[in-house]
Amino acid sequence: MAHLPAQTTQTARRRGALALTGAAGALMLLHYAGLLPAALHRLPPERVPDLAVWLDALFNFVKDDLGLLALTRWLTEPLQWMLDVTANLLFGKRRWPGIGPIPWTAIAAAATVLGYHLGGWKLAALAGGTFAWTALVGQWDIAMQTMSVLVIAAPAAFAIGLLLGIAAWKYAWIDRALKPILSVLQTLPFFTYLLPAVIFFKVGPTAGAVATTIYAIPPMILMTTLGLQKVSPEIVEAGQMSGCTRLQLLRHVYLPAARTEILVGINQVIMLCLAMVVLTAFIGMPGLGAKLLAMMGSFKLGRSFEIGVTIVLLAVTLDRMSKAWVARQPMHHERGTPFWRRHFALLAGLGLFVLFCIVAQFVDLAAEIGRRQSLSMGKEIDTAIKAFLNIGWVKATTGFLRAFLNVQVLIPFRNCLLWIPTPAFILLIAAFAWWLGGRRQAVIAGLFFALVALSGWWDRSVITLYSVISAVALAMLIGLPVAVLAARSARWSNRVLLICDTAQTFPSFVYLIPAIMLFGITDIAVIFSILIFAMVPLVRYTIEGLRTVPPEVMEAADMSGATRWQKLVKVQLPLALPTMAVGFNQAIMFAFFMVIIAAFIGTQDLGQELQRTLAGTDLGKNFVLGICVSLMALTFDLTILNWAAARKRQLGLG
Amino acid sequence: MAANPPVIAARNVWKIFGKAPEAYLRSLPAGRSFDEIRADGYIAGVRDVSITVGRGEMLVIMGLSGSGKSTLVRCFSRLHDITGGTIEVDGTDIGSLSERALIDLRRSKMGMVFQSFGLLPHRTVLDNVAFPLEMRGQDRHARRERALEVIRLVGLEGREDYFPRELSGGQQQRVGIARSLAIEPDIWFLDEPFSALDPLIRREMQNEFLRLQKMLHKTIVFITHDFDEALRLADRIAIMKDGAIEQCATPDQIVLNPATEYVRKFTEDIDKARVVHAGTLADPALRAEGAAVDADASVHDLARLLIQDQRSTIPVERAGRPVGAIRRDEALGILVGAR
Numbered sequence: 007m008a009h010l011p012a013q014t015t016q017t018a019r020r021r022g023a024l025a026l027t028g029a030a031g032a033l034m035l036l037h038y039a040g041l042l043p044a045a046l047h048r049l050p051p052e053r054v055p056d057l058a059v060w061l062d063a064l065f066n067f068v069k070d071d072l073g074l075l076a077l078t079r080w081l082t083e084p085l086q087w088m089l090d091v092t093a094n095l096l097f098g099k100r101r102w103p104g105i106g107p108i109p110w111t112a113i114a115a116a117a118t119v120l121g122y123h124l125g126g127w128k129l130a131a132l133a134g135g136t137f138a139w140t141a142l143v144g145q146w147d148i149a150m151q152t153m154s155v156l157v158i159a160a161p162a163a164f165a166i167g168l169l170l171g172i173a174a175w176k177y178a179w180i181d182r183a184l185k186p187i188l189s190v191l192q193t194l195p196f197f198t199y200l201l202p203a204v205i206f207f208k209v210g211p212t213a214g215a216v217a218t219t220i221y222a223i224p225p226m227i228l229m230t231t232l233g234l235q236k237v238s239p240e241i242v243e244a245g246q247m248s249g250c251t252r253l254q255l256l257r258h259v260y261l262p263a264a265r266t267e268i269l270v271g272i273n274q275v276i277m278l279c280l281a282m283v284v285l286t287a288f289i290g291m292p293g294l295g296a297k298l299l300a301m302m303g304s305f306k307l308g309r310s311f312e313i314g315v316t317i318v319l320l321a322v323t324l325d326r327m328s329k330a331w332v333a334r335q336p337m338h339h340e341r342g343t344p345f346w347r348r349h350f351a352l353l354a355g356l357g358l359f360v361l362f363c364i365v366a367q368f369v370d371l372a373a374e375i376g377r378r379q380s381l382s383m384g385k386e387i388d389t390a391i392k393a394f395l396n397i398g399w400v401k402a403t404t405g406f407l408r409a410f411l412n413v414q415v416l417i418p419f420r421n422c423l424l425w426i427p428t429p430a431f432i433l434l435i436a437a438f439a440w441w442l443g444g445r446r447q448a449v450i451a452g453l454f455f456a457l458v459a460l461s462g463w464w465d466r467s468v469i470t471l472y473s474v475i476s477a478v479a480l481a482m483l484i485g486l487p488v489a490v491l492a493a494r495s496a497r498w499s500n501r502v503l504l505i506c507d508t509a510q511t512f513p514s515f516v517y518l519i520p521a522i523m524l525f526g527i528t529d530i531a532v533i534f535s536i537l538i539f540a541m542v543p544l545v546r547y548t549i550e551g552l553r554t555v556p557p558e559v560m561e562a563a564d565m566s567g568a569t570r571w572q573k574l575v576k577v578q579l580p581l582a583l584p585t586m587a588v589g590f591n592q593a594i595m596f597a598f599f600m601v602i603i604a605a606f607i608g609t610q611d612l613g614q615e616l617q618r619t620l621a622g623t624d625l626g627k628n629f630v631l632g633i634c635v636s637l638m639a640l641t642f643d644l645t646i647l648n649w650a651a652a653r654k655r656q657l658g659l660g
Numbered sequence: 661m662a663a664n665p666p667v668i669a670a671r672n673v674w675k676i677f678g679k680a681p682e683a684y685l686r687s688l689p690a691g692r693s694f695d696e697i698r699a700d701g702y703i704a705g706v707r708d709v710s711i712t713v714g715r716g717e718m719l720v721i722m723g724l725s726g727s728g729k730s731t732l733v734r735c736f737s738r739l740h741d742i743t744g745g746t747i748e749v750d751g752t753d754i755g756s757l758s759e760r761a762l763i764d765l766r767r768s769k770m771g772m773v774f775q776s777f778g779l780l781p782h783r784t785v786l787d788n789v790a791f792p793l794e795m796r797g798q799d800r801h802a803r804r805e806r807a808l809e810v811i812r813l814v815g816l817e818g819r820e821d822y823f824p825r826e827l828s829g830g831q832q833q834r835v836g837i838a839r840s841l842a843i844e845p846d847i848w849f850l851d852e853p854f855s856a857l858d859p860l861i862r863r864e865m866q867n868e869f870l871r872l873q874k875m876l877h878k879t880i881v882f883i884t885h886d887f888d889e890a891l892r893l894a895d896r897i898a899i900m901k902d903g904a905i906e907q908c909a910t911p912d913q914i915v916l917n918p919a920t921e922y923v924r925k926f927t928e929d930i931d932k933a934r935v936v937h938a939g940t941l942a943d944p945a946l947r948a949e950g951a952a953v954d955a956d957a958s959v960h961d962l963a964r965l966l967i968q969d970q971r972s973t974i975p976v977e978r979a980g981r982p983v984g985a986i987r988r989d990e991a992l993g994i995l996v997g998a999r
Contacts, residue, residue: 243739244778247849248792248839249767251759258791262782336782338821 019441022448026437033430047427054462062626069205078206088158089211096150096157107150109366109373110141115358121323123351125330132326136319144380145294145316152283152293152320155211159218160279164272166219167226171271172256174227175234188224193595193639195602196221196282197616198632200289205623214286222278226271233267234260266332273328280321281513285603288620294320295515299606307523308388314516325511391523408530416533420472428459431468435641442649451645454637461630463612470611471638473604474597477536478544481593485541489548490574499549506546514539514600522607532604539600540593547589551582581657587650591643598639666712667750667847667879668736673709674744675731675903678702681743694902705731706742707903718873718880720890722926723900729883732900733849736881737770738762749847767796771840771878775852777832779824779839785811786820789838796843803842810838813872830861837869841876848878852885866892887926891915891935899923912940933960933995938976941991942984948973955983959994966991 036042044050069075090101098107114137121133140149174181196217203217237260245259261268287295294317301310339348346353366373394400426434432455439451458467492502521535555578563577579586605613612631619628674685676697684702697704705728713719723729734740736747738754746753749765757765771792779788786807787794793803811820814834824832833853840848853869854862866889873880884890890897891911898908899922907919915935918924939955950971953962955978965974966988973985 238776238778240774240776240778241780243734244772244774244780244836244839245791246739247737247766247770247772249763249795249843251763251795254795258795259780262780265782335825336784336823338784338823338826341821 015444019444022445023437023441026433026440026448030430030433030437033427033433037425037427037430042427046429048464049428049459049462051462055460057461057630058624058626060626061629062624065625065629075206079208082207082212085158085207085212085215089154089215092154092157093151093211096154097147107374109362110137110146110375111366111372112359112362114138114141115362116355117323119351119355119358121327123355124327124334129326129330133323136316136323139319140316141375142380143312143316143382144375144377145297145313145382146375148292148294148297148313149316149320152280152295155215155218155283155286155291155293156276156279159215159283160222160272160276162215163219163222163275163279164226167223167271167275168230168268170223171227171230172234175231181231184227188227189640189643190636191220191224193598193636193643194632195599195613195616195635196285197288197602197613197620198628198636199282200286201620201623201625201628204289204620205625209290211291213289214283214291217286217289218279218282221282222275225274225278229267229271229274230264233264233271236267237263269328269332273325273332276324276328277321277511280317280324281515284317284513284515288606288617298515298519302518302522302606305522305527306384306388307391307519308386309382309384310519310522311387311391312382312384314519317516318512321511321513322508395523404524408525408528411530411533416472416476416529419476420469423468423472424465428464432456432459439641439645443645443652447645447648451641454641458634458637461634463615463631463634466610466612466615467634467638469609470598470601470613470635473532473536473601473609473611474594477533477601478540478590478593478597480533481537481541481544482590484537485544486548489545490552492545493549493552493578496553499553503546503549506542506549509542510546514596514603517600518604518607521604527607529609532601532607532609535604535607536597536600540597543589543592543596544586545589547592548582548586551585551589552578554585555581581659584650584653584657584659587646587653591646591650594642594646595639598635602635664715665751667715667717668711668713668881669748670709670711670736670745671747672745673706673732673735673742673747674704675706675728675735675740676702676704676743685744694904704728704903705740706735708745709903709905710745711898711905711908713879713881715879716877718882718893718895719898720882720884720894720896721898721900722884722887722890724885727900728903729885729900730851731903733851733881733883737766737772737849767792767843769846770849771843771845771847772849773833773836773840773851773853775855777824777829777836777856779832779835781824784821784823785816785827785835788824788835789842791839792843806842807838810841813841814838814868828861829857830865833857833865834868837872841872846879848880850880850882852883854889855885862889869893887930891930899926910940912936916940931960932997933963934958936994938962938986938991939978939983941986941994942976943987944984946973946985946987947982948975948985950975952977952982953986954978959991962991963995966995 033042033046037047045053087102090099091103093099094101094104094106095108096106114134117137118130118134122130140146170180170184174184199217199221200213203213203220207213207216241263242255242259245255250259283291283293284295284298287293287299290296294313298310298313298317301313362372371379395404423431432452435455436448436452440448458464461467488502492498517535517539518531520538521531525531525534559577559581560573563573568576601609601611602613602616605611605617608614612635616628616631616635619625619631676685678684678701681702684700688697694704694707697707707728709732711719721729721732731740735742736749738747738757742755746755748754749769752765754762754765780791783791786804789811790803790807793806798806808817808820811817814837816831816834816838819827819831824835827835833856836853840850850869854865857865870893882890882893894911896908896910897914899906899914901922907914907923909917909919912935914923915927915930915932918927936959937955938953938957938959941959942955948971952975953965955976959966969988972988974988974991975985976983
């Protein structure tokens, strides 16, 4: 394909896509005329292969006959032990070593010093402020419950990811084996991580830690491999000529030289761990997530809001600190610098930590802030929010939006999607893939959606897809103009990008809070939460795409006498399109992720069914549902990313 | 030099990149050109090279980018495994060495300097220089002593605790040089060591390098794409093109008698008077009367004498011994740049 001239390929693709669309249209016409046999509209239930049962049998075989359960239960012991230790230290669970809980002041002081060491006063204030806030609003214990899992899961994910990354870099066959697994893992909805974790590692923190770890491993593998591949050959040769053995070469040359990528991997591991550890609330992991879930469930908006702020602050702090670590370069000290100056941060951190530990022995408030003393304003905020929502025009706006979107747009759209016969739907998806990526992509897309149809969950899959498509479409309607406007000036671009960067670090769960606040527990809230979540990458990549159009090209357009609008439409957008497509793709991926979480609000899609499986031990069904979501997401992921890469090559943008 | 066995002896060395290079080389008909090999889907990095490097000699390998010079030097140090032929270092076939033995060879005998320095970014100057010593397991105290010694040798004292990114390019390459000298190697490979530096610094580093070589007397393989640099430093120059050596001779010989058209083009713009020495021009069969000139003087050094002296032949001496005589009009021809 690549050897054909671009023009021919394009025509061939358009022809293929048109043919498939025509076939789909014919099917739909038949259906409209009532001539389509029912079996062609939907796969008859009796024809649906019982995948769940087969999978269950397979799982049971692996679990019991191959002894996997025994193995994992055996692994649970040390994991449980480690979690008990951190639980004791952080929030005083009665377990060995029995010295906790560490006073909040000591932890906040140590975090402040660490922040200062990594990024100066600003970061110190952020770190100290976050922990102080958490303690002051009386969420210290639940936050530490979350952290106690995080401090085990993140290092575990780092270590496993690093080792697998090294293995994948060293042996091509491991790389080939891992690649497809990783892309499936990255699109698999998180509920699918949760149930196996519960079955194999008991309910509670252990399962939470395992699910969190597994969820965070893929980016660490990718970043490690990437970093090791990027090490300059000269540095490697210098190591070889210095007489390094293979192990020495890895330890002293490769890994330190790949420092930046590995640290970026650590950053991603921490952020994903935080996002996931909050979600483990769904399998009964206590902590911030569980509290938030409970508060939202009982519509206590004030407390939800406070917990949301805590989660967001924690996320931003962890993100900024680990990013500062990435940017931090080694600096030399002048000859003769005394020991205490060289290790100032370490000594100050330790000193303050010990100091506050001692102080806490005498001052109760420094050790723990109880319910009574906390400054939580949950009730007041709650009343304020509800009062605000009851103001006439606010109520009218949200009410109108709700009614209009529901009645005029969303429900008709959903019914339309549900009306389309299954084969026609598959053909349309394949046509889309053909148009963007050629025949190979079309075959893959058709195959993936055919599998979804075979799973027997077609209607729910279509509803899932409907939520995703409508949310992303709305996000584009709002996000694209914002991005285009912001991209006009450097200052606004930077501001909006900063907001996007920050918003991207928020664990997805908190996006539900504003949605529920504004629209209550309704369908619109689901769409709205997906919409804001998906808007972030859309805006971000659009700005980046527009801003990175080479200045010479823009100057050339100016000199050709183009107006602003002409420049935007004829120059900037075409050049930015591949980058924007990456953002669009990410928006879809985010939407697939969010739609599952939003099941909590109450939807009729795959997420809802998935959530239901969590209550039981229905591993087979859980997997079938998870794979359905994954297949749909992968179809878009493969098609769009392929197109973006090919288009970038065509434009010579690298 | 001829009495000593060579330090590096390469015989019919081939390095081919591609899918199945060994099998391809076995089936390769003699005399296949670089472009024909490329048409077969293979890249000939090194094509049938035979060359020796004597003890204490400085061989400069010169060629444009892609001519295979860097590949050749990586074959000498077995950073690349060769596809055909043999390379002996001090009489040992390095192709047959086990990984362990190869590592030992590098730890005791070889040092290498790289074009973009190849410094480890997370280590200080001191730790970079001490790196090869650390790898061979020397204790901390001994390697610190030795590292400080070489750092002083390259003129970086006082910068021991700096990190590479805190240094200028020239300083970074001094670190690279110090590192390559830390283990006191016999053989010193330098892969375009000064190409990444700006011209003024390059000149300074060349002088520095000549100073070091006067003290250390290493066996050197030096790679460059800069013909002036080659002429300035080399005992012998090997000019490479498309993986093969076009000519390998002393600078004088290359300038006076280019073996191929390709070499001649290189020498065209060179001021030959600065390169050719009296010793090379001298005809050993010829004897002449009067005051003699030194064999190591270049024609350019003798310019005034050549113009003023009326003798048709002028005797040449090396260390007080007559080695022959030069014809004045031949030398004058070189001086005025006649072809």
